[in-house]
Amino acid sequence: MIALEAGATDIKGCVLGPDGVPRNGERWFTRPERGPDAVLETVLTCAATLAERCRPTAAGVILPGTVDETSGRAVHAPALGWRDLPVRDWMAEHLDLPVAVGHDGRTAGLAEARAGAGQDCEDFLFVSVGDGIGSAVVLTGRVPTTRYGAEELGHTEVRPGGDPCHCGGRGCLETVASSAAVTRRYARATGWRGIGAREVYHRADAGDPAALAICEEAMVALADVLAAAIGRYAPERLVVGGELAEAGASLLAPLREALVSRLGSPAVPGLRLARFGETAGRVGAALLARDLQDVRTGR
Ligand SMILES: [Zn+2]
Numbered sequence: 001m002i003a004l005e006a007g008a009t010d011i012k013g014c015v016l017g018p019d020g021v022p023r024n025g026e027r028w029f030t031r032p033e034r035g036p037d038a039v040l041e042t043v044l045t046c047a048a049t050l051a052e053r054c055r056p057t058a059a060g061v062i063l064p065g066t067v068d069e070t071s072g073r074a075v076h077a078p079a080l081g082w083r084d085l086p087v088r089d090w091m092a093e094h095l096d097l098p099v100a101v102g103h104d105g106r107t108a109g110l111a112e113a114r115a116g117a118g119q120d121c122e123d124f125l126f127v128s129v130g131d132g133i134g135s136a137v138v139l140t141g142r143v144p145t146t147r148y149g150a151e152e153l154g155h156t157e158v159r160p161g162g163d164p165c166h167c168g169g170r171g172c173l174e175t176v177a178s179s180a181a182v183t184r185r186y187a188r189a190t191g192w193r194g195i196g197a198r199e200v201y202h203r204a205d206a207g208d209p210a211a212l213a214i215c216e217e218a219m220v221a222l223a224d225v226l227a228a229a230i231g232r233y234a235p236e237r238l239v240v241g242g243e244l245a246e247a248g249a250s251l252l253a254p255l256r257e258a259l260v261s262r263l264g265s266p267a268v269p270g271l272r273l274a275r276f277g278e279t280a281g282r283v284g285a286a287l288l289a290r291d292l293q294d295v296r297t298g299r
Contacts, residue, residue, distance in 0.1 A: 001293075002050040003285035004061040005104065006043055007131045008032060008079035008166065009180065013046050014279075015054045016286035020115065022279050024053060036081040043087075044094045051095050058293040060100045060285030061091060062107045064132050065167075066152075072101040078166045079132060098296060100288035105134025107284035108241060108276070113138045114287060116275030117239045125235040125269070127153065127226065130242035130278055133174050137233050153229060154178065158221040173225050177218035179243045185214045201247035219251070223258030230263060241274030 003022070004013045011030055014022040028046050032039055047059060065077030072088020074080070092099040102110075109118070109126035118124040118138055128134040133154030154174040155167050162171025163181070175181050179197035186200045187193045189210045195203075203211035226238065244251060252271050259268045276283050 001286040001289040002047060002054065002056045002059045003282040003289065004043065004047055004050070004059070005281040005285065006030065006039075006061065006063055006077075006080055007104070008064070009131050011043055011046050012282060013050050014282050015050055015056070016283070020283060020286065022282055022286075024050065026050065030080065032079065032081045036083075036085070039080050039082070040085065040087075040090070044091065047091060047095055051097065056097060056289075058098045058100070058289035059091065059095055060102065060107075060287070060289035060292075061087065062102045062104045062281050062285045062288075063087065064104050064134070067101060067103040069100075069102055072099065074101075078168065098289075098292050100285070100292045102285060102288050103134075104128075104132070104281050106136040107288060108134060108274075108280035109136025109138055109239075109284070110287060111276050111280045111284035112239050112241065112274050115283070116280065117241075117272045118237065121237045123233070123235045124237040124239050125226070125229055125233055126239045126241065126274070127222075128242035128274070128278075128280065129177060129222070129240070129244035130179050132180075133178050133222075134242070134281075135229070137229075137235070139233070153225050156225045156228075158224055173221055176221040182214055182218055185217075186211060189214065197243055198247050201244070201251060205250055215251070216254070219254045219258055223255060223262060226255075227259055227262040230259070230267065230269060235269050237270045237272055239272050239274050241276065241280050242278055245273045246277045 001016045011028045013026045015024045064079045066075040074082045074085045074087050088099045088101045112118045126136045135153040155172045158173050159171030163175040165172040165175050182197040182200050200211045204215040
């Protein structure tokens, strides 16, 4: 299988064998300012490059924004500059392979539900904090679906009139708590450019006051949005993934504290780091591709 994940900053791809372990990881820059056609061309080229290496039997691709998984269309993906593109059909034609298309947060949640930190749990809320903030609700151990409407927690307004967001809104959770926002805010506060979110998290751990203030504000905003989602879905567990999870467990304690102060201790579900970290989306994309292949071969 080949699996691709297209985001605002980069397009990540890998090959997954039957053991489900990602290999031959590659990364290309998205540069959405080039326009939607150029981004699509890059995605197609990346997929073809990976396909040449492993003779895949199917491919999976995950996208941010609003995705129609049934028809395989990107309905609206502002991070890529796409609106209403038949991604599945174009990729399938380009690669001459069956292709499955999924939403990034939901597909990462699927990977955690089937083989990760949600495997032994019936109901969980998954949130992935990386370049964007993706989320998924898994109820009664089923595959997460669009029905529950929790995929776009990242675009919940947390700072009215705040920084502009690529979705067209202002002050969305993504503008405060995503890796891109943490990087940008640290540069703005200190004048030091090029310090990635992971390094900012480490600096906060080490007591850097600017990093601490930015991380604390990110955790507070995240807790506000998650508290509302927990109140709505009452999940048994909260699984935290993406770059934030890769930064380590030290960020879970302040997040838990912030949730307890909003909901009270008994209402706060168990917090768990995602098993697949920032590769969850690609593992999930490969699962979608495998499901598609199983359906086709009648397995
Ligand atoms: Zn937004």
